[in-house]
Amino acid sequence: MKKVLVVFAVVMVLFSKAQITDYQKLIDSISQKRWDSTALDIDSLSNPKIIDIRSLKKDSVQLTNNMVIVSNTSDTSPLTPSSIINLPTLKRWFFFGQNSLVFNQSSFANWYAGGNNNIGVIGKVNYNIVYKKNRHYMDNNIQMGYGFVSSTGQSTRKTDDYINIMTNYGYELAQHYYLSTGFQFLSQFTPGFNYANNPDPVYDDRISKFMAPGYLNLGIGVSYNPNENFQVIFRPVNGKFTFVLDKKLQFAGNYGLERDGQSMRSELGAMVNVLYKIKLFKDVNFVNQVNFFSNYLQHSERVDINYSGSLNLKFNKYITTVITYDMVYDHDQIKRLQRKQTLGVGVTYNLGYKMERDTKTGIIKPFVN
Template sequence: MKNLLLAAGIVVATMAYAQEKPVSDSTKNWSIVGQNTLMLNQTAFSNWVGGGANNVGWLAGANYRINYEKGDNLWENVVILGYGQNNTEKIGTRKTQDIINLSTNYGRKISNHWYASGGLGLQTQFAPGYENGNDPKATKISNFMAPGYLTAGVGFTYKPNDNFTMTLRPANARWTFVLDKDLQHEGFFGLKKEGDSSLFQFGFLGTAVYNVKLMDNVTLTNSASVFSNYLSHPERLVLSYNGVLNMKINKYISSLITLDLMYDHNQIKRTQLKQTLGVGIAYNINSKM
């Protein structure tokens, strides 16, 4: 019995000491900057001589950058999700926004502002896309993971401050997935033959993110990337640019203007452009180290 009481006393004392002992706060090395948005638009007509069609639309999105930085270690994560629809009288519902963009990059400092790094990235969309403004009766041209792009590579990251990050990967694998059987045709997204579900490429990938504060409550985020395939036609660069102009009206209301430019020879031999403008609810998170 004495031994049992002695053991119990030791356990209680140990627990009390553990509760009194300061615990290091590892969360102080994390920073989270993000925004959740919900944009709405609506137009109604009644006996309007100028003409027009009643319509209502919405767009929801989440954009997060979650970073960990301690000593010589740098770990950056990006989560970009967005989806939107517009319903027009006598035309029906059409998709206006659809994006899934996830990436992670870990670096170990090798000199001032430079890191040896490696990372992964995934890009695709939520729902099918169709010709003629995403009309479900038209020909399907895309779907979830059709295409889907998975990248994995190693290289170097340059980060002189919180507003600019550049990553150069001279060794980068890129897989294009077409998991929708209706779209597995020769030539679609670079597929080599009928029935193929993926395409492998290996080359150079460069990415950069630059944040600019234009004035109080007005920021511009620029993201760009370039990929060159060593294995076939390295001169056919895959180029993309995304710009987001965020104009904060008050704590909960913001106006967003986005611009996307892209060129990918395997998708279409022309420059692709998408632009959106919206005003709505925006909930911002800014928890820095």
């Protein structure tokens, strides 16, 4: 029996060897070559080679096409370094613009309670142009507004008129702290009249016009900006210049002028500007900005105060309501508190930051290097 099993085993071995064809041998040789080419050569680890592999920096984003971000918000507050510090753009220029147009209209026909047909329009623009590179920061803010109302039987009267241009340059000293310098220019477009004393005025009845008055603030100091909702600018050296370039209005006591015929008054003092923004609800924010100025050369205890408050309510992408309240106290001009309040519901269209990728690398880096 054992001899039979041995013979059977020999026959099976010979039979299995006969099944290996030339094709099978070819397949086995190819598999062996692939194994040899990918197998790890332990001896090669003694002399490793370092290959330079390009990697993206942290917070960078690889893009294949241009990146465009359009912001549409009712926020009218000035931009600050913290409000743009995390924007992912290689471009060092940042742009934001807001355009508002408000209409008011009333008409009456055989209305027993009485009334006067009228139409009113108020237009406002608010543009920010910001430059940021390394430790350098420059913010340019342009605010302009003009409004009028026309009523039956009365001359057209303006309801709003202002020009406000600000430029602020900062150099980062430490986190949230900047060496700051800049200027602010204030004036108006057209002549202003006192309609309470003169319901139907002519040009000779003007009490103000462009550059009468005009204000220029220029100084140097430091600014503190811990977040986008809070900013303090302190300038211990600040020049305040008041221009009255109208012969009729150049008499003593008008806009703080000290003598008749004076076209410019110069003051040197300290200035503090505080910006504080509060988000009350979703799409509802309250922006507060107050400015203090003290004259070193004359009556430093008389501090000029200029406050501006703006309540912004956004109904949808284009319809917004803005309520503003302004207060000014300047002892040299008038020893009373000056106040102005406006309310407007209208159309607002925003233009927002367009950012393009680097055409060479295709990388969007953080806004601040």
